Amino acid sequence: MKYKIAQIEDIEKVLELHSKYQIDSIRQEDKKDGFITTAFTKEQMIDLITIEQGLFIAVNDEKVVAYVMSASWKFWSRWPMFAFMVEDLHNLEYLGQKLTVQNSYQYGPVCVDKEYRGSGVFEQIFDFARENMTKKFPILITFINKINTRSYEAHTKKLKLEVIKEFSYNNNNYYELVYDTSKSIFKKSK
Numbered sequence: 001m002k003y004k005i006a007q008i009e010d011i012e013k014v015l016e017l018h019s020k021y022q023i024d025s026i027r028q029e030d031k032k033d034g035f036i037t038t039a040f041t042k043e044q045m046i047d048l049i050t051i052e053q054g055l056f057i058a059v060n061d062e063k064v065v066a067y068v069m070s071a072s073w074k075f076w077s078r079w080p081m082f083a084f085m086v087e088d089l090h091n092l093e094y095l096g097q098k099l100t101v102q103n104s105y106q107y108g109p110v111c112v113d114k115e116y117r118g119s120g121v122f123e124q125i126f127d128f129a130r131e132n133m134t135k136k137f138p139i140l141i142t143f144i145n146k147i148n149t150r151s152y153e154a155h156t157k158k159l160k161l162e163v164i165k166e167f168s169y170n171n172n173n174y175y176e177l178v179y180d181t182s183k184s185i186f187k188k189s190k
């Protein structure tokens, strides 16, 4: 398995994996093992890669089997839900700091293809993305739909992300979570 920062030529394969598990196109029977909320266009992927260097992928036999997207709030703010989260940042505190668009970024979506779940790819790709993003931001922020219990278990039990608040948006209920990007999940402390 190879972990790398995606390039433009990887976009088609990433979008293929993405559409398999995105809420609008996921198969009904797969939904219980998690789904992705946000939809993406090719143009948004190009910005994510060229402006943010924020698309991280796991490749096996030339197939993209997992991805993590991570980017500044400036990138995410084109989606109303992220703009809503930005408005609330100043009310939250973590690592002794008030959250801002300078000291934090938004991690996710993350996706691991069905055949690779539970294999450690999830932990590896999370840490690979974290290692790159810590160069720019001390604090990771993300959200998980309360009905996505698999993702919640994986992020809180395996990666030890912490719930910082709960909120509702467009009739969905979410956890908002944080993580100290200086901490590798493979070491007790830095």
Ligand SMILES: CC(C)(COP(=O)(O)OP(=O)(O)OC[C@H]1O[C@@H](n2cnc3c(N)ncnc32)[C@H](O)[C@@H]1OP(=O)(O)O)[C@@H](O)C(=O)NCCC(=O)NCCS
Binding pocket: 021, 032, 033, 034, 035, 036, 037, 108, 109, 110, 111, 112, 113, 116, 117, 118, 119, 120, 121, 122, 143, 144, 145, 148, 149, 150, 151, 153, 154, 158
């Ligand atoms: C969320 C995701 C990235 C996690 O990766 P993963 O490889 O499946 O994670 P793991 O299997 O290592 O860990 C999941 C844990 O939840 C548990 N679990 C499995 N199915 C579950 C379910 N339906 N409800 C609650 N917990 C569940 C597992 O038992 C496992 O814990 P364990 O290893 O201690 O038993 C992956 O499942 C995925 O891509 N899902 C589809 C897209 C998605 O939901 N993305 C996240 C959006 S916030």
